[in-house]
Amino acid sequence: MESTLISDSVLVCNYINGNEKSLEVLILRHKQRIFSFILSKVLDRDLAEDIFQDTFIKVINTLKRGAYNEEGKFLPWVMRIAHNLIIDHFRRQKRIPTFKNTDEFDIFSVISDDVLNIEKQLIKNQILEDVASLVEELPDDQKEVLVMRLFKDMSFKEIAENTDVSINTALGRMRYALINLRKLIEKHQIVLVNS
Template sequence: MQTQKLDDSVLVKSYIEGNERSLEILILRHKQRVFSFIYSKVQDRDVAEDIFQDTFVKIINTLKLGKYNEEGKFLPWSMRIAHNLIIDYFRKGNRMPTFQNTDEFDIFSVLGDPTGNVESHMIKDQIHSDVRKLVEQLPEDQKEVLKMRIFGEMSFKEISEQTSVSINTALGRMRYALINLRKLIDQNKIILTNQ
């Protein structure tokens, strides 16, 4: 029988029974979808590769421990593991920035809650996607600073060096980026919570 055409559940069972080739087929079958999902969130190929590897290490460990149940189906289950690892990545090292100034607010903190059901995760993914689209509408200098700060995790000192402007100018651009982003969110009636 051709293993390539077997259903995911059959391949999972086969792998659990000791057939390593079954896992290889599962990885090849779903690699593009899982990797693309991870990359769409982290926007960095190296980080995406690391999280992708971690996802499959976790999948292997869970399967070997016999803790996988067939309810979830293999691909959605794999995506959930990847999603949780992405959240862990953003949480580590405060990649989900928090602005203390009252004029600034943390749009991205609404994306970091790993608890909740599939629906709340889908809503958060949609919010993330909407916010990223709005970021693209900002003036170029504001967009550049915001992306470096939020997605590139750069300090304002690093941003000022890379953009050849003073730290105060970088801070000002970030402040205006957040103010303009807030206006765009209001104009587009985007709700940043799923309550």
């Protein structure tokens, strides 16, 4: 049977059952997509190669331990491993801002009007995924500013114009939205950054 016709899940099973060649087929099948994803985040070919190799070392170890249970979802699982390794890399570089639960909690240090760099973009994506549902619990005026800022990428000048308030009022609403969001995050025990 042509290896290209064999599904990922069958190849995974074959590898777990001792067929080393199956893993090679899986790596070749998905290398381009996974490597491109890693490279797009780290912007360094050598580093991307290292993270790609680390990703598959983790894949192999997990499969050999019998801890793989993502039936039919091999690629998304590998992409998640790669994504976590990228975040680990940036954290080791001490370039990811960490969040402290204080009243000075300042999301502006992460989400600025400047073009977001790679590490901050990773953090922003994580935050957007984790807190999107909590935004609904905020008061309407705070929710409106937060949605415009985080989800529509509008500047505070644009938010002020769209909501017919001063920039200071828009900033104030954003600040209160973030304070309330932090309380909701603590209440729901959401972790903003994978530890």
